[in-house]
């Protein structure tokens with residue numbers, strides 16, 4: 636595995652924004668991942684683990700340390716389980732499980748990203764949370780200690796995972812799904828296609844990192860917040876508001892898009908404006924959903 640120097644991170648970000656990482660590598664196996672971690676320990680530099688970059692804002696000055704982008708792409712189906720590496724594209728995992736007549740993950744069809752990122756964020760779609768399907772996750776921490784996170788002790792919720800709470804790195808994970816017959820299998824494949832079609836119209840085509848802010852945790856609906864942050868931004872008529880190259884999407888008020896040449900500074904200025912206007916009009920304090928790379932503290 637090559638550890639490259641001075642790699643521009645904008646090429647690995649949903650926003651297409653971000654300066655260089657001092658060091659960057661793409662481990663293809665657990666062994667290579669451990670080698671990368673040893674490198675950071677020996678050099679005494681911080682690490683950042685990146686998936687598909689679809690929920691991160693990377694600083695214009697990049698990251699001082701080692702960015703690790705796991706490319707562990709193994710996928711095994713065994714009985715009712717699918718066991719996938721951290722770097723596996725979520726869509727690939729969903730398609731493979733449905734093809735084998737295993738249903739459950741179809742709710743997340745069309746959400747961009749990797750298994751590692753999806754588990755860290757505990758992705759959601761309406762009432763469905765990815766943690767509902769987790770059987771176990773093989774992880775490591777930045778000091779090379781290995782762990783298995785078990786489904787039984789998970790205690791996960793909206794935008795919260797044990798991976799996040801314990802600063803773990805996902806190596807691979809097992810999801811337990813429901814085995815169905817041919818008729819239900821094809822019905823579910825149809826449902827998955829329908830969800831993808833809906834997303835295609837609902838979400839922007841321009842570079843973005845999905846929802847900027849978390850939904851509002853006031854009215855619980857099957858454990859997930861029911862009131863969308865987009866609803867409040869929409870009520871302020873802010874769609875189309877632009878700062879530099881960053882613009883509030885006309886399709887989804889909680890998504891900021893890169894119209895071309897946007898910087899992290901532009902996204903921060905726009906997100907800060909949204910926060911300020913929502914606070915002043917509705918008295919609500921928005922929390923970021925997007926994760927920050929290369930910033931000393933939450934920039935908005």
Ligand SMILES: Cc1cc2nc3c(=O)[nH]c(=O)nc-3n(C[C@H](O)[C@H](O)[C@H](O)COP(=O)(O)OP(=O)(O)OC[C@H]3O[C@@H](n4cnc5c(N)ncnc54)[C@H](O)[C@@H]3O)c2cc1C
Pocket residue numbers: 649683684685686687688689690691705721746747748749750751752753754755756757758759760798803804805806838839843844845846926
């Ligand atoms: C158009 C669009 C629509 C979206 N719709 C939804 C939606 O409906 N629901 C939803 O929940 N999200 C949605 N998202 C957000 C995004 O797709 C998810 O958060 C996704 O899981 C991010 O995965 P990723 O691999 O790109 O992670 P990244 O963005 O690269 O990283 C996200 C976080 O995960 C951590 N991480 C990544 N890999 C690992 C690993 N191996 N081990 C430990 N930590 C890791 C990173 O450090 C970071 O903190 C959307 C995004 C876009 C652009």
